[in-house]
Amino acid sequence: MSPRLHVDVAVIGGGLVGSSAALALSQMGMRVALLDRRYCGAQASGVNYGGVRRQGRPPEQLPLSQRAHAVWPRLKALIGIDGEFLRSGHLKLAMSEADMASLEAYAAKVADCGLDLELLGHNELHRRFPWLGDAVGGSFCAGDGHANPRLVATGFAAAARRAGVHVLENAPVTGVARNGAGFALEAGEGLKLTAGTVINSAGAWADRFAASFGEPVPLRRIYPSMVVTEPLAPVLTVNIGMEGGGIYARQVERGNCIVGGERAEALADADFSRPRSDGALAIMSRAAALFPGLAKAQAIRFWSGTEAEMPDRNPVIGPSLTTPGLIHAFGFSGAGFQIAPGVGQVLAELVRDGRTTTPIEAFSIARFAAGASTDRTTLGSGAGEEQEPQRRGA
Amino acid sequence: MSRPQPLVVGAGPAGVRAAETLVRAGLRPLVVDEAPACGGQIYRRPLVKDERDARALYGSEAGKAQRLHGAFAALADRIDHWPRALVWNLRDGRADIAVAGESRAVAYDGLILATGASDRVLPVPGWTLPGVFTLGGAQVALKAQGCAIGQRVVFAGSGPLLYLVAWQYLKAGVKVAAVLDAAPFAAKRHLLRGLALAPDIVLRGMRFAAELRLNGVLLRHGICDLALEGEGRVAGVRWREGRRERHLFCDGVGYGLSLRSETQLADLAGCAFAFNQRDRAFLPQRDSSSRTSVRGVYIAGDGAGIAGADAAELAGERAALALLEDRGLPHAPERAADLERKLARIGRFRDVLEAAFPFPAQWAARVKDETVVCRCEEVSARALRNAVHDFSLDEINRLKAVSRIGMGRCQGRFCGAAAAELLAVETGRGVEAVGRLRSQPPVKPVPLTLMPREAAE
Ligand SMILES: Cc1cc2nc3c(=O)[nH]c(=O)nc-3n(C[C@H](O)[C@H](O)[C@H](O)COP(=O)(O)OP(=O)(O)OC[C@H]3O[C@@H](n4cnc5c(N)ncnc54)[C@H](O)[C@@H]3O)c2cc1C
Numbered sequence: 001m002s003p004r005l006h007v008d009v010a011v012i013g014g015g016l017v018g019s020s021a022a023l024a025l026s027q028m029g030m031r032v033a034l035l036d037r038r039y040c041g042a043q044a045s046g047v048n049y050g051g052v053r054r055q056g057r058p059p060e061q062l063p064l065s066q067r068a069h070a071v072w073p074r075l076k077a078l079i080g081i082d083g084e085f086l087r088s089g090h091l092k093l094a095m096s097e098a099d100m101a102s103l104e105a106y107a108a109k110v111a112d113c114g115l116d117l118e119l120l121g122h123n124e125l126h127r128r129f130p131w132l133g134d135a136v137g138g139s140f141c142a143g144d145g146h147a148n149p150r151l152v153a154t155g156f157a158a159a160a161r162r163a164g165v166h167v168l169e170n171a172p173v174t175g176v177a178r179n180g181a182g183f184a185l186e187a188g189e190g191l192k193l194t195a196g197t198v199i200n201s202a203g204a205w206a207d208r209f210a211a212s213f214g215e216p217v218p219l220r221r222i223y224p225s226m227v228v229t230e231p232l233a234p235v236l237t238v239n240i241g242m243e244g245g246g247i248y249a250r251q252v253e254r255g256n257c258i259v260g261g262e263r264a265e266a267l268a269d270a271d272f273s274r275p276r277s278d279g280a281l282a283i284m285s286r287a288a289a290l291f292p293g294l295a296k297a298q299a300i301r302f303w304s305g306t307e308a309e310m311p312d313r314n315p316v317i318g319p320s321l322t323t324p325g326l327i328h329a330f331g332f333s334g335a336g337f338q339i340a341p342g343v344g345q346v347l348a349e350l351v352r353d354g355r356t357t358t359p360i361e362a363f364s365i366a367r368f369a370a371g372a373s374t375d376r377t378t379l380g381s382g383a384g385e386e387q388e389p390q391r392r393g394a
Numbered sequence: 395m396s397r398p399q400p401l402v403v404g405a406g407p408a409g410v411r412a413a414e415t416l417v418r419a420g421l422r423p424l425v426v427d428e429a430p431a432c433g434g435q436i437y438r439r440p441l442v443k444d445e446r447d448a449r450a451l452y453g454s455e456a457g458k459a460q461r462l463h464g465a466f467a468a469l470a471d472r473i474d475h476w477p478r479a480l481v482w483n484l485r486d487g488r489a490d491i492a493v494a495g496e497s498r499a500v501a502y503d504g505l506i507l508a509t510g511a512s513d514r515v516l517p518v519p520g521w522t523l524p525g526v527f528t529l530g531g532a533q534v535a536l537k538a539q540g541c542a543i544g545q546r547v548v549f550a551g552s553g554p555l556l557y558l559v560a561w562q563y564l565k566a567g568v569k570v571a572a573v574l575d576a577a578p579f580a581a582k583r584h585l586l587r588g589l590a591l592a593p594d595i596v597l598r599g600m601r602f603a604a605e606l607r608l609n610g611v612l613l614r615h616g617i618c619d620l621a622l623e624g625e626g627r628v629a630g631v632r633w634r635e636g637r638r639e640r641h642l643f644c645d646g647v648g649y650g651l652s653l654r655s656e657t658q659l660a661d662l663a664g665c666a667f668a669f670n671q672r673d674r675a676f677l678p679q680r681d682s683s684s685r686t687s688v689r690g691v692y693i694a695g696d697g698a699g700i701a702g703a704d705a706a707e708l709a710g711e712r713a714a715l716a717l718l719e720d721r722g723l724p725h726a727p728e729r730a731a732d733l734e735r736k737l738a739r740i741g742r743f744r745d746v747l748e749a750a751f752p753f754p755a756q757w758a759a760r761v762k763d764e765t766v767v768c769r770c771e772e773v774s775a776r777a778l779r780n781a782v783h784d785f786s787l788d789e790i791n792r793l794k795a796v797s798r799i800g801m802g803r804c805q806g807r808f809c810g811a812a813a814a815e816l817l818a819v820e821t822g823r824g825v826e827a828v829g830r831l832r833s834q835p836p837v838k839p840v841p842l843t844l845m846p847r848e849a850a851e
Contacts, residue, residue, distance in 0.1 A: 039792050046795055080784075150795040158785045167786075230803055230839060254771070254798075275835070277483050277490045281497055281846045288842045298839035300803050 005166060007033045009351055010185050010195035012173045012209060014040030016149075017329050017336065018201035019156035020344025023079070026163040028352055033195065034157065034165050035187050037172030037205070041153030044203055044332075045340065047305035048149045049226060049248060049260040051239055052338045053090045054115055055141035056106070060362035061314065061339065062113040067358050068342030069143065075152070079159035083152035084253060089238045090144030093125075093135040099243040103139040115141050131235055133290045139243075146239045146250045149337060156341075173202075176209060182325060197325045197351050204271075204308040206316075206330030210365065214322045217368045219331055222309045223264035223273035227283045228301050231255030235293035247286045257294060259287040264304030275302040309333040310368075317343060317363040319350065327351065328365055398501040399424050399474070400717060401489055403481050403659060404508035406434015407703045408695025408710030410466045412506045415714030417472045419723050424474045424500065426481055426491055432466040433459065434510055434695075435530060436703045438537050451537055453562065454598060458703070483835035484662045487690075490835070496845045504690050504717045507660055507678075508710055511653035511696035513555075516757045516812050518649070520622030522769045525646050529555045532648035533562065542568040544646020548631050550574040550620055552751045553652035554599060560648075561602040564609055571644050572612035574633055576651065577751045579615035588746035591739060612642070619760065622647055652751060653700045654811060660698075661833035663691050669826035672748050673700055675811065676830035682734045684713035685720075692716055705740040708733045758815035767816065768809040770802020778813060782820040790814050790829045803839055806831040 009025050011018045014036035022034040034040065052072055054065040076082045094100035107117040118140040120128065125138050161167040171188035182196040200209045207219040236251040247261035262279035266272070280302045288295045310316065310331040320326035327350055329343055336343075342358070349356040366372060400416055402409045405427035416423045425432075431439040437452060437459040448456040469475075479493035489500045513528035520526065525544060527535065529551060532543045546569045549560040560573045588596045607613055619634040630643045660678035661667070666687035667676045677699050684692045692713035695706035712733040719725035761767075763776035781787060781797040790813060793799060799813045800806025806813070810831050818825040 039789065042792065042795070154785050154792070154796050161786060228801075229842065274485065277485075277488075277497070277499065277835070278846055280835070281844060284842045284844065294842055297842045298803075299836060299842055299844075300839045301801065301805060301834050302836065303834050 005033060005191075005193040007031045007166065007193060007195045009033070009197045009199060010035065010183065010193060011199045011201060012176070012185075013200070013202035013206065013330075014157050014167070014169070015043055015201060015203050016041065016045035016153045016156060016340035017203075017332070017343050017347075018199065019153070019160050020341045021199055021201065021329070021347040022165045022167075022344075023156055023160040023163055024344050024348035025351060026160060026165045028348055030351070032160070032165045033168060033193055034160055035168045035171045035173050035185075037170070039169050040157030040167060041150070044305050044307045045153035045337065046150050047303060048307075048337050049224065049258060050146045050149045050250065050337065051090070051241070051248065052085065052147050053141070053144040053239065053241070054338065055090050055092055055117065055139065055144055056241065057335065058314065059110055059113065060359075062110060062115070063359050064342050064346065065339050066114055067345065068339045071341040071345070072145075072147070072338075075155070079155040081151055081155045083155055084148035085145060085152075086147065086253065087143060087145040088250070089140055089142045090241060091129065091138050091140050091238045092241045092243055093132075093138045094243050095135055095246065097136060100137045103137070103243055107139055116143065117141055129238070131237075131291060131293050133292055135290075140238075144239060146252075148252065156344075173209075176212065178323065197327065199327050199329060199347055199351075201329045201347075203330055204306045206308060206328065210316075210320075210328060213320055213326055215320060215365055215369070217316060217331070217365065218311050220309045220311075221266065221270060222307050222334060223266060223304045224260055224307060224334060225262045225264040225275040225279050225283065225304045226302065227259045227275075227280055227287070227299050229257040229259075229294065229297040230300050232257060232294070232297055235291060247283055247290065249287060249291065257287070257291075257297065259283050261286065271306060273304045273306060275304050307332070307334055307336075312367070315343075315363050316365045316368075317346065317360050318365065321366055321369065398487075398503040400504035400506065401426065401500065401502035402506045402508060403427075404434065404510055404695065404697070405429065405432040405466065405475070405477075406508060406510050406695060406706060407436065407462055408510075408697075408706035408713070409434070409506070409508035410462050411707045411710035412508060412694060412714040413469055413473055414465050415711045416717065417469050419718050419725075421718075421723075422473060424476065424502070426476045426479045428478065428480050430477050432475075433463060434703075434706075435534070437462050438534060439463070440540060441538050444540050446540065453565070455703070462707070480836075480838055480840070481659060482837055482840050484659055492836075492840050492844055495841070495843075496847045497840070498847050504721065505663065505692065506710070506713050506717060507663070507691065507693045507697055508695045508706070508713075509656040509659055509697035510706075511655050511700055512807060513650040514652050514654040514811055515649065515808055516651055516754065516815070517761065517765050517767050517775075517809075518620045518622060519762060519765050520624065520628065521649060522766055523622055523624050523628045524626070525624070525628035526622055527646070527648050529553075529559045529648045529650035530653070532646075533559045536562060536566055542566065542646065543648060544644065545569060546571050546644045547646040547648065548572045548574065548642060548644040549648045550576075550617070550631065550633075551650045552576040552754065553650065554747060554751065555650065555652070557599055557602040557606070560606055560611065564606060564611065570606065570609075570611045571642055572614065572631075573606060574617045574620065574631070575613070575615045575751075576617055576620070576754045577615060581750050581752055582615070584746050584749035588743055588750070591743040591746065595743070614640075618754070618756075620649075622649070651754065653696060654807075655699060656697050656807070658805065658807070658833040658837040660686065660691070660693055662835060662837070664688050665691060665693070667830060670699060672744060674753050674825060682737070683716040683730065684709055685716050690717075690720065701737075701740055701744055705737055708737050708740075712737065758812075758819040761816070767812050768799045768802060770804050770809070771798040773797050773799045773809075775816060778816050779820055782817060787817070788821045788823075788828065790817055790831055793817050794831060800831050805834065805837065
């Protein structure tokens with residue numbers, strides 16, 4: 001017997017983007033299937049650094065980011081858990097005068113976007129955050145924070161399941177094709193379904209689906225690399241980033257400090273990666289230097305994850321240009337965790353209304369169509385502090 | 395350029411015999427061990443020399459211990475030996491080794507993993523109280539530090555180590571109040587089958603039990619619902635035998651349920667794993683020659699599957715012969731065949747021991763909600779059960795992701811087996827169906843200030 005399922009919307013990829021969309025859609029009364037090749041929330045959305053940060057994003061992302069910003073404190077009501085979300089504030093450090101100037105320029109540029117950035121000079125910085133080592137200054141965004149990605153990503157999928165979404169795990173979508181007014185999908189072992197609309201939220205695997213509908217995209221895989229310490233007495237009171245890359249760090253309530261930076265190395269199967277030893281050691285020594293309180297700490301685990309990066313570090317969000325009923329949402333370029341809950345709402349609106357109240361033109365897949373201009377954002381970046389130095393490991 | 399040297403991880407019985415075999419063929423291996431001296435867990439040396447002789451330290455195994463220590467000492471100028479060194483990551487012919495505050499990246503050609511085992515623990519109420527040790531930990535305290543875990547000690551759990559450690563404490567002059575074996579007495583009949591395969595071991599075990607009894611130690615079988623009690627420190631044990639509740643006062647407890655293989659490095663090296671019914675664990679796959687699924691990676695001793703010290707010596711030598719053969723060096727095929735025959739025989743004896751000390755499979759269904767399963771991250775059985783149901787999980791790495799089980803200092807080495815058992819019961823499947831925890835470097839905690847250094851060739 002081959003199971004056959006009819007739904008209004010089939011969502012390919014159960015990351016935070018896909019599962020928040022699925023949840024929003026089912027709350028609108030639609031029949032939804034959420035398919036993942038392995039487990040929902042086990043890829044980028046579940047293994048990222050956990051930064052919930054608007055600061056540093058390019059201005060065109062901020063309306064969407066603000067929309068997501070409103071969702072984070074309501075997680076408990078929405079998915080039943082708070083996801084360890086902590087509005088700790090996000091402090092972006094400048095290690096040089098030039099970096100400080102670029103923080104100042106950013107603050108001026110986004111002054112009207114509601115981030116309420118506070119620029120801190122050297123003395124004020126060290127008065128407020130005495131546990132910091134050397135830094136020239138910083139920019140503080142009190143409304144930003146951090147959360148536990150493992151819980152949030154899995155929590156959205158679990159909430160979607162409770163809301164009636166068909167959550168199908170270990171069900172890799174192997175084929176999608178237009179079929180009359182909708183789509184026919186094949187997944188896993190003999191699973192077949194039909195859907196009126198398809199959302200392509202397959203993360204680092206989304207380019208294959210876009211290409212199969214005649215929309216090739218220059219998606220590249222990146223593997224950010226993380227280090228976590230044993231639980232420690234409170235040291236870091238805020239989520240820390242650095243202008244121009246370097247490391248980023250936060251301390252969870254349980255006491256562990258998570259420090260990211262550098263890039264991991266893909267394994268033979270490029271779905272998987274492993275932190276480079278020299279990269280992990282570099283992150284560790286930078287953390288010990290920047291936070292004297294961590295100098296005696298032990299690192300207990302390294303990890304990395306697979307993320308999709310677009311050349312301009314903005315995601316692709318919006319309807320396909322070739323195929324009615326197909327909507328793309330991928331390529332979050334190292335910064336999709338914070339905005340994903342907002343993206344889910346936008347996707348649900350797109351399905352229901354054919355449009356959304358949040359500006360997303362900048363993210364159209366049209367920018368990668370043959371002949372399109374590919375100017376990249378000049379200020380801020382889609383990856384923000386999650387952007388590692390561009391120097392890549394040999 | 396000449397080929398890099400082979401790397402042997404672990405200087406216990408398997409590692410020492412492997413190194414010796416490589417040296418005999420003219421190779422110069424690098425031998426790395428966390429301990430300050432060779433010997434591994436079983437033939438561990440005192441940290442500071444004391445008045446105890448080999449007989450006092452190793453009992454009936456004194457001869458073997460001395461021979462192994464002697465063999466390693468004889469290799470001194472033909473190997474490189476890094477004691478107090480931790481291999482914390484492995485990949486594609488390179489090892490990262492933390493030693494003397496720095497991290498050395500070492501290229502190797504041929505890797506013999508002889509990483510041994512540690513205690514298998516299934517949490518019971520009070521197991522994290524001060525004064526409670528694993529059986530192996532209790533033994534290390536005695537052997538390496540020359541101190542006992544208490545003045546009036548109870549040993550509980552199962553496995554051959556239970557009786558051995560109790561007996562060693564007795565011989566060291568410590569008051570042993572009781573030995574509480576989770577295995578039913580009836581299971582011991584399997585040992586009779588073992589008499590034919592390894593009479594010396596079976597008889598020695600019987601002698602331990604007899605001497606313990608003779609010295610007034612309470613021996614109980616088929617105990618269940620073990621609970622360790624005390625305020626701030628263990629002060630007593632409670633257990634059930636059939637319908638009867640029993641209690642004893644004590645100030646030290648050794649507890650463990652046989653051993654578990656240390657397999658993280660094999661995982662990091664990319665070795666394929668398969669579920670092993672006898673050890674009730676996922677183990678690196680290897681053939682009778684100790685070859686793993688990865689070319690140039692060999693695995694020997696308890697790290698490949700629990701088989702004991704005698705098997706480890708044989709397997710270490712066998713692994714080294716395989717390495718030699720793969721490097722095109724003379725490799726004594728007849729000796730190799732002989733080693734394999736002996737190992738197969740020990741394997742059959744292991745089946746007997748497993749039947750005599752069966753895994754308490756009912757643990758997961760009975761463990762109380764409030765019992766802490768993961769002591770590093772302080773995760774209770776209740777938290778695990780809730781996670782399984784709240785998030786509809788059926789795979790161990792997903793359970794890790796939402797509950798933090800296996801994410802702490804021990805990286806699941808001590809809580810992993812228990813978590814898998816719980817997940818299996820909660821989802822109504824066999825423990826082999828829930829998968830295994832993926833290993834991440836570092837295999838053990840390393841200081842944040844570890845300084846990288848390229849090792850000189
Ligand atoms: C290590 C790391 C650190 C990061 N740190 C941060 C941070 O601090 N802050 C921040 O905002 N962002 C961060 N990010 C980025 C953020 O995690 C991602 O941008 C975001 O989670 C992307 O969500 P997603 O749903 O698009 O992708 P994913 O979570 O990867 O989901 C895609 C899903 O699609 C599934 N899939 C793929 N192919 C198929 C198929 N054929 N059939 C069915 N399913 C399929 C996959 O299994 C996967 O579950 C980080 C990323 C990584 C990897």
